Amino acid sequence: MTTVGIIGAGSWGTALATVLAGKGCPVRIYDVDEQHLRRMESSRENTDYLPGVALNSNISFAYSHEEALKGADVVLFSAPAQHFRSAAEAAKPYVTPDMLIVNVAKGIERGTHKRLSQIAAEFFDMNNYVVLSGPSHAEEVGRRMPTTVAVASENPEAELKIQDLFMTDRFRVYTTEDVVGVELGGALKNIIALGAGIADGMGFGDNAKAALMTRGLAEIMRLGEKLGAQRETLSGLAGVGDLIVTCTSMHSRNRRCGLLIGEGMAPEDAVREVGMVVEGMFTAEAAYELAKEAGVEMPITDAIYHVSRGEMSASEAIEMLMGREKKHEQA
Numbered sequence: 001m002t003t004v005g006i007i008g009a010g011s012w013g014t015a016l017a018t019v020l021a022g023k024g025c026p027v028r029i030y031d032v033d034e035q036h037l038r039r040m041e042s043s044r045e046n047t048d049y050l051p052g053v054a055l056n057s058n059i060s061f062a063y064s065h066e067e068a069l070k071g072a073d074v075v076l077f078s079a080p081a082q083h084f085r086s087a088a089e090a091a092k093p094y095v096t097p098d099m100l101i102v103n104v105a106k107g108i109e110r111g112t113h114k115r116l117s118q119i120a121a122e123f124f125d126m127n128n129y130v131v132l133s134g135p136s137h138a139e140e141v142g143r144r145m146p147t148t149v150a151v152a153s154e155n156p157e158a159e160l161k162i163q164d165l166f167m168t169d170r171f172r173v174y175t176t177e178d179v180v181g182v183e184l185g186g187a188l189k190n191i192i193a194l195g196a197g198i199a200d201g202m203g204f205g206d207n208a209k210a211a212l213m214t215r216g217l218a219e220i221m222r223l224g225e226k227l228g229a230q231r232e233t234l235s236g237l238a239g240v241g242d243l244i245v246t247c248t249s250m251h252s253r254n255r256r257c258g259l260l261i262g263e264g265m266a267p268e269d270a271v272r273e274v275g276m277v278v279e280g281m282f283t284a285e286a287a288y289e290l291a292k293e294a295g296v297e298m299p300i301t302d303a304i305y306h307v308s309r310g311e312m313s314a315s316e317a318i319e320m321l322m323g324r325e326k327k328h329e330q331a
């Protein structure tokens, strides 16, 4: 049986632990927050981030990177994107050359504008590196509701092994070789989800949401293609699939955060209220700067970036987006 060390016991790391442990894999889970880990160990439940999902006996708890990764076949990084660099750095001494590395975080690093595989390349052999992404709320995966995701790697063998590792009758895994597309699809949709939430919070309807999703996808594709992503990937599970689930679901914390902002709450208070990582707030900044560097027009991302920094009100953003000069749809 494949032994897996998980770095990050948030909702997603825990939900994936239940998928693997349910298949009989021994799973050891580590988190920087020791008290959180101790609560999980004593209640056999992640009451902080994934309440109501029992943790089976194949899941054990590790209080150091060494304990989590000693003898493991696979290391799974499920820390938030802005913490991936420090997580990778801390885990590196215990990552052996034959260990496969899976990253499930979604985001772009602030400051450097690096995708997470570009950060990983500073620490690990990329032949072992696989990204997993797609429309997958932890709350549903933890309850064994049917879910599909995509995995991508530069190494087809590594990606096939990870496909096999995660596949169950309720968790279906597709492969693709497009690492850039899978990463950018997962990262950029969170910005649009914030926008969908803002529109809901302002009391707008389905038309506004459909507009944000469709025009949001157009700008994700513009930036994605410029950075080397394939259109097909962005039209697939890691792109459109994840965009749909994040913009429409009550589970999406990006959408929920947007909803509070749309109702008039200050952005920093909205993030605090959600209480879990709101990746879109960080990715909006990185994508805004990246788009400027790449010379790609991203009006929705621009608007959400300014709203998320409190530099523009939600109403001003709507005025700005609806008042743009007239255009061809495919321009």
Ligand SMILES: NC(=O)c1ccc[n+]([C@@H]2O[C@H](COP(=O)([O-])OP(=O)(O)OC[C@H]3O[C@@H](n4cnc5c(N)ncnc54)[C@H](O)[C@@H]3O)[C@@H](O)[C@H]2O)c1
Pocket: 007, 008, 009, 010, 011, 012, 013, 030, 031, 032, 033, 036, 049, 078, 079, 080, 081, 083, 084, 086, 087, 104, 105, 106, 107, 136, 137, 138, 139, 275, 276, 277, 279
């Ligand atoms: N929640 C989901 O449904 C879901 C689904 C797919 C992808 N993701 C992605 O997975 C990533 C994690 O999201 P989440 O929902 O699990 O977040 P979360 O807010 O539920 O939990 C994050 C956890 O990571 C821990 N952590 C922070 N820095 C760490 C570090 N350096 N090392 C180890 N642990 C660290 C925190 O203590 C916390 O327990 C995000 O990038 C998110 O976009 C989440």
